[in-house]
Amino acid sequence: MSYNLLKGKRGIIFGALNDMSIAWKVAERAVEEGAIITLSNTPIAVRMGTTDELAKKLNATLIPADATSVTDLENVFSTSMEVLGGKIDFVLHSIGMSPNVRKKKAYDDLDYDLLSTTLDVSAVSFHKVLQVAKKMDAINEYGSVVALSYLAAQRTVAGYSDMADAKAVLESIARSFGYIYGKDKKVRVNTISQSPTVTTAGSGVKDLDGLLDYSERMSPLGNASAMDCADYCVVMFSDLTRKVTMQNLLHDGGFSSMTMSADVMHQYCKE
Numbered sequence: 001m002s003y004n005l006l007k008g009k010r011g012i013i014f015g016a017l018n019d020m021s022i023a024w025k026v027a028e029r030a031v032e033e034g035a036i037i038t039l040s041n042t043p044i045a046v047r048m049g050t051t052d053e054l055a056k057k058l059n060a061t062l063i064p065a066d067a068t069s070v071t072d073l074e075n076v077f078s079t080s081m082e083v084l085g086g087k088i089d090f091v092l093h094s095i096g097m098s099p100n101v102r103k104k105k106a107y108d109d110l111d112y113d114l115l116s117t118t119l120d121v122s123a124v125s126f127h128k129v130l131q132v133a134k135k136m137d138a139i140n141e142y143g144s145v146v147a148l149s150y151l152a153a154q155r156t157v158a159g160y161s162d163m164a165d166a167k168a169v170l171e172s173i174a175r176s177f178g179y180i181y182g183k184d185k186k187v188r189v190n191t192i193s194q195s196p197t198v199t200t201a202g203s204g205v206k207d208l209d210g211l212l213d214y215s216e217r218m219s220p221l222g223n224a225s226a227m228d229c230a231d232y233c234v235v236m237f238s239d240l241t242r243k244v245t246m247q248n249l250l251h252d253g254g255f256s257s258m259t260m261s262a263d264v265m266h267q268y269c270k271e
C-alpha cells in the first residue's frame with residue numbers, strides 16, 4: 001500500500017546485492033512511495049549480484065562505486081543529480097563487510113590490516129558519503145541520510161567480532177556529522193539499528209539461526225523483517241520526520257528493552 005510519502009523526492013540507495021538485501025526492499029518501497037532513485041554497489045557486486053535486475057525493474061540508473069573511494073562517491077552524487085534532475089533528498093547507506101569475520105578470525109586474534117578494511121568499508125565509508133555530499137552541496141534542506149546499524153554497537157553479541165566496533169563508529173559518525181550537517185545545511189543524519197535479518201551479510205554472523213530464534217522469543221513484537229525496515233526507512237526519508245536527527249533508532253520489536261521474556265524463560269524450564 002502506498003501513501004505517496006516520497007512523491008517528488010530523489011534518492012540514492014547503496015548496498016542492494018540481491019532480493020534478500022535490506023537495501024533491495026528499501027529501494028522497492030521508496031519507489032512505491034513515489035520516489036525516483038539511483039542504485040549503487042561495488043563493481044564486483046554489480047557483476048556478481050543481481051542489482052541490475054532491480055535497476056531495470058525500478059527504472060533506476062545503477063552506478064558502480066566502491067564506497068571507500070571518494071572519487072567513486074563523487075561520481076555517484078554527480079551522476080545521480082544529473083539523471084534524477086536535481087539535488088538529492090535521501091540516501092541509504094546499507095554497507096557492511098568484515099574480512100575478519102569472513103576468515104573466521106576470533107576477536108582476540110584479529111588481523112589488524114583486515115580490521116582497517118572492516119572499519120573503512122563499514123563505518124568510514126559513511127563519513128565519506130556525508131563529506132562528499134556536503135562538499136558538493138548535493139542534498140536538499142531537510143534531506144535525510146540513514147545508515148543501518150546493529151545493537152552489537154552498544155552491547156556485546158558473541159561472534160559479531162570487529163563489526164561491533166565498526167557499528168559503534170558508524171553510530172558516532174551519525175551524531176558528529178549530524179550536528180555539523182544539521183547546523184550548516186539542515187540535513188538530517190540517523191542510524192537505524194535493525195533486528196538480525198537473513199541476508200548475505202547477516203549470514204556471516206556466527207550461529208545466525210540461534211540468534212534469530214533467541215531475539216524472536218525475546219522481542220514482544222518479534223524480529224523486524226527487511227520489509228519492516230524498509231517501511232521505517234521510508235518514514236525517515238519522508239517529511240514526517242523533519243526534526244529527527246543524530247539518533248540511533250532501535251528497530252527491533254522491543255528486543256533492546258528486554259532482559260528476559262516468558263518465551264525465553266520457557267526454553268530454559270523445559271526439563
Ligand SMILES: NC(=O)c1ccc[n+]([C@@H]2O[C@H](COP(=O)([O-])OP(=O)(O)OC[C@H]3O[C@@H](n4cnc5c(N)ncnc54)[C@H](O)[C@@H]3O)[C@@H](O)[C@H]2O)c1
Pocket residue numbers: 014015016017018020021022023041042045065066067068093094095096097121148149150193194195196197198199200201202203
Ligand atoms: N542482516 C542483518 O542481520 C543486519 C542487522 C542489522 C544491520 N545490518 C546492516 O544492514 C546493512 C546491509 O546489510 P544486509 O544485511 O542487507 O546484507 P547485504 O549483504 O545484502 O548488503 C551488504 C552490502 O554491502 C555492500 N558492500 C560491501 N563492501 C562495499 C564497498 N566497499 N562499497 C560499497 N558497497 C559495499 C555489498 O555489496 C552488499 O550489497 C549492513 O550495514 C549490515 O551491517 C544487517
